[in-house]
Amino acid sequence: MGSRAQHLQLDDGEHRPRALEVGAVFWRCKQLLQSLVAPLSLQGPTSSAPTEEAIxxxxxxxxxxxxxxxxxxxxxxxxxxxxxANREALYLAPQRVSWEQSIRSFLDRSTAYEGCDREQLQRLVALQHFLEVDVADLHLPAEQRCSEDQYFERAPLEDVCMQFLMDVTRGVYILEGSRYEFEEVLAKSGLNIEEESLLVEQLKEDFSHKVAADLRRRLVESSAGKLAENQAGYNVLVRGATSLLSQSGLANVERACDAQLVVSGGDQELIFELKRAEDEAESWDFILTCEKTNFNGFMSTEGGETRFFHCSSNSRIFRSAVVRMTVEEKYPPLSIEVLELRSETELLDEMDQPISWHRVEDRRLVTVVKEILGSMDVVRTLASLPVRLLQRCWTKAQQTFQSAPREGELPLYDRGGIELHSHT
Incomplete structure (x- = not known):
């Protein structure tokens, strides 16, 4: 015996319009489901131009x-x-096109995205863009900038980012092999943080100024630093470098990755490294690393909804970026390029099993249903079908999303960044 659909089509004309109506509805439903599932796979309709899709x-x-x-x-x-307001205006004005073109130029000359899946590629694009905005800020008057970073105007720390001085005691700084870590200095001092807080603050200030002065000296005395001074009238390399080697730089990395994740407690290790670029006299390389471990809970703000999760202390979040700054005989003289970006998130439950905290599939399914039910013709047709058949359709839709491959999946971001949208 044939299927119910075959019977409808082979009946004597009376049921033919009904069969066509039902067929049209299910064809539309299938089309909507395919349009939402396709972006989850690297083998989607836009796979021929993954860089354009990422942009x-x-x-x-x-x-x-x-x-x-x-x-x-x-x-x-x-x-x-x-x-x-200036940062928001970047994306609401025609100048957005120039930022997109700048990313295309970066991808044309870069090899950093080779081997990346879609999610990794979007992170790379986002980080490169955020850094380009920060570098452009260095050449703009204060009222036009997108950043609130301020810089010292007098020696001995002229052009050093003030935020750098506040952050330098929170991590490990390796300047061309010379290691600076405030925790070690504090331990050697023998000071008690609670009982000798004023002396500890003085120690912090002395340490911060020492690291900042050493960093500035290395940059200014380099050929790149001398060229930067001559080109801009102030040392744009020192400003850019000290801003990057602070929480401002790390914030860009976090924003490009999973900024909608906030851990509760635990340990955080920050390492900032500066070294001269190999075979590039006018360039400096910066390595920013952040690793979060030993936390027992985290918060997700994805989709504007705050959710809390308990997790195993074996969970781990790791971010690392290698960035190059180059000074050239042109205006603006400073350029920046992401050489490498790593993002590893291992969130485990109390049984050390992976925690599924994204709501990508559920939100996609809701989007599908809303669009399907947006048509009254569809509503009337679905309403007249057997309940059992509708239940089977719903179950099939859920299975389709749950079985979608995780590799290459594009998560929805709620931060100033990437947000996946279904499209036909």
Missing amino acids: RQVFQGLAREAVERRQQRLSMGIQVSGPR
């Missing part, structure tokens, strides 16, 4: 976030100006 996803997400934030403030009667 589109990143900048559409940034533009969408800018619009949403502006609308929220308008609804609350709040106005903002300065760096925050």
Whole structure:
């Protein structure tokens, strides 16, 4: 015997319009499901141009976030100006096209994205863009900047980023092989943090100035540093380097990766390294590393919804970026390039099994259902079908999403960044 659909089609004309209607509905449902599942796989319709897809996803997400934030403030009667408004304007004005083109130029000459899946490629694109915005800021007047970073204007720390001085005691700094770690200095001093807090603060200040002075000296005395001084009238290399080697640089790395994850407690190891680029006299390489371990819980803010998870202390989050700054005889003289980006997230439950904290599949399925039910013709047709058949369709849709391959999956980002959208 044939299927019910075959019977409908072979009946004597009376059921033919009904069969065509049902067939059209299911064809549309299939098309919608395919459009949502396709981006999860590297073998999707846009696989022939993965770099363009990554650029589109990143900048559409940034533009969408800018619009949403502006609308929220308008609804609350709040106005903002300065760096925050300037950053949002990057994605709401025609200049967004120039930023996208800059990323294309980066990808044309870079080998950093070779072997990347879609998620890794989007992270790379996002980080390169964030760093380019920060470097562009160095050549703009204060009222046009997207960053709130400030710099010393007088010796001995002229052009050093003030944020650098506040952060240098929180991590390990390796400057061309010379290692600086405040925890070691504090331990050798024998000072008690609680009982001798003023002396500890003085020790921090002395340590910070020592590291900043050494870093500045190395940069200024290099051929790249001398060229930077001559080109800009101030040392743009010192400004860019000290900003990158601070929480400002790490924030860009976090934002490009999973900034919607916030761990509770645990340990954090920060390592910043500076070294001269091999065979590149006018370039410096920077290595930023952050590893979070021994935490027992984390918070996810994905999709604007805050969710808390308990996890095993064996969980781990690791970020590492290798970035190169180059000074050239042109204006603006300083350029920046991401050479490598690593992002590893291992979130385990109390049985040391992976925790699924993304809500990608569920949110996609809801999107599908909303679009399907948006048509009254579809609603009437589905309403007249047997309940058992509808249940089978729903179960099949859930299985389709749950079985989608994890490799190459594009997560939705709620941060100033990437947000995956279904499209037909």
